[in-house]
Amino acid sequence: QSVLTQPPSASGTPGQRVTISCSGNSSNIGSNSVFWYQQLPETAPKLLIDKNNQRPSGVPDRFSGSKSGTSAFLAISGLRSEDEANYHCAAWDDSVSGPVFGGGTKLTVL
Amino acid sequence: QVQLVQSGAEVKKPGSSMKVSCTASGGTFSIYVVNWVRQAPGQGLEWMGAILPMYGTTNYAQKFQGRITLTADESTGTAYMEMSTLRFEDTAIYYCARGGFDFWSPPQGDWGQGTLVTVSS
Numbered sequence: 001q002s003v004l005t006q007p008p009s010a011s012g013t014p015g016q017r018v019t020i021s022c023s024g025n026s027s028n029i030g031s032n033s034v035f036w037y038q039q040l041p042e043t044a045p046k047l048l049i050d051k052n053n054q055r056p057s058g059v060p061d062r063f064s065g066s067k068s069g070t071s072a073f074l075a076i077s078g079l080r081s082e083d084e085a086n087y088h089c090a091a092w093d094d095s096v097s098g099p100v101f102g103g104g105t106k107l108t109v110l
Numbered sequence: 111q112v113q114l115v116q117s118g119a120e121v122k123k124p125g126s127s128m129k130v131s132c133t134a135s136g137g138t139f140s141i142y143v144v145n146w147v148r149q150a151p152g153q154g155l156e157w158m159g160a161i162l163p164m165y166g167t168t169n170y171a172q173k174f175q176g177r178i179t180l181t182a183d184e185s186t187g188t189a190y191m192e193m194s195t196l197r198f199e200d201t202a203i204y205y206c207a208r209g210g211f212d213f214w215s216p217p218q219g220d221w222g223q224g225t226l227v228t229v230s231s
Contacts (some may be wrong), residue, residue, distance in 0.1 A: 002154050035216045037155075044205055044221040045147075045155065088155050090216035098171050099145070099216035103154040 003028065003100035004089055011108040012079045020105045022072040022089035028100055032092040034072040036065055039086040039104070048087070049074060076107075084109045112137035114206050114222035121228045122196050129192040130225045132206030139187040140164040143209030145217045146180065146191045148202040149224075158204075160213055161189060169213045196229045203227075 005023040012018040022034065036049035047056050049065035052072065064075045072091075076083055089102040117131040132144060140163040147155050159170040163182035170178065174193075182189045189206055203226050208219030 033215070035218070037217075044224050045207075046221065047218060050218060090155070090157075092214055092216065096172065098160075098169065099157045101147075101155040101157065101216075 002103040003093060003096075004091065004102035006087075006089060006102035006105045008103065009106050009108065011110055012076075013110050014079055014081065016079045017075060017077040018079055018107065020074045020076075020087050020089075020107070022074070022102050024070050024072075024091060024093075024100075026070060027095040028070075028091040028093040029067065029072055030070040031094060034065065034067055035090045036063075036072075036074045037088045037090070039088065041085070045088060079109055081109050083107060112139070112142075112208055112220050114208065114220055116204075116206060116222040116225045119226040119228070121230060124196055124198060124229055124231055126196050127192060127194045128196060128227055129190055130204050130206075130227070132189045132191070132222050134187040134189075134208075140182070140184045141211060142219065143211070143213055143215075144180075144182065144189040145207045145209050146178075147205045147207055147217065149205070150199070150202040153202075155205075157216070158191070160209060162213070163189060167213075196227075198229050201227065201229045 033051040037045035038048045039045040052067045053065040086104045093100040145160045146158040161180040179192045203224040207217035207221040
């Protein structure tokens with residue numbers, strides 16, 4: 001069972017905006033930055049959002065991150081078929097002195 | 111941009127040990143934390159531990175404390191993850207992933223391609 005809670009699945013149609021949530025507590029999301037990773041089928045995860053809302057070089061601005069209290073959100077606008085992937089959130093957790101992950105959300109583009 | 115290349119897939123017997131390598135190329139190796147993360151079939155990501163090659167300092171997840179050993183060889187730019195007493199439930203893809211300059215963060219950079227380890231009798 002993952003420390004951070006994500007919905008197991010999400011879906012949208014091309015062009016739509018989709019939001020994926022990540023819920024934690026005061027020892028992880030509530031006091032530390034959140035990171036998001038995109039994992040395309042049969043590939044390694046790739047950093048998508050850094051420190052709550054920073055996009056690494058090369059990540060389209062269709063992807064955005066936000067945080068409020070002990071929850072974080074990944075928004076994908078202008079959904080494309082190539083966005084179909086698993087999305088994972090992570091944050092440092094002070095209570096375990098290590099990073100913790102969500103269980104991942106499988107995004108389907110209908 | 112650092113590229114991380116991991117060793118190939120392995121099949122192991124229960125009770126045996128495994129050692130996965132992660133070699134960095136194209137950038138500075140020793141000043142960044144190297145995280146080890148695994149993913150069981152159909153499951154999410156699980157952080158196992160991290161090493162800062164420059165000092166050889168390590169940080170292990172409590173679950174893996176005593177069963178994994180992380181090491182690094184600065185001369186070859188290679189990090190290693192050794193796990194002992196393998197169980198069926200250790201079947202997973204094992205990833206190395208670059209972190210920041212200290213331990214206090216999830217992976218922030220490039221990931222290796224992953225190493226599939228299958229534990230089977």
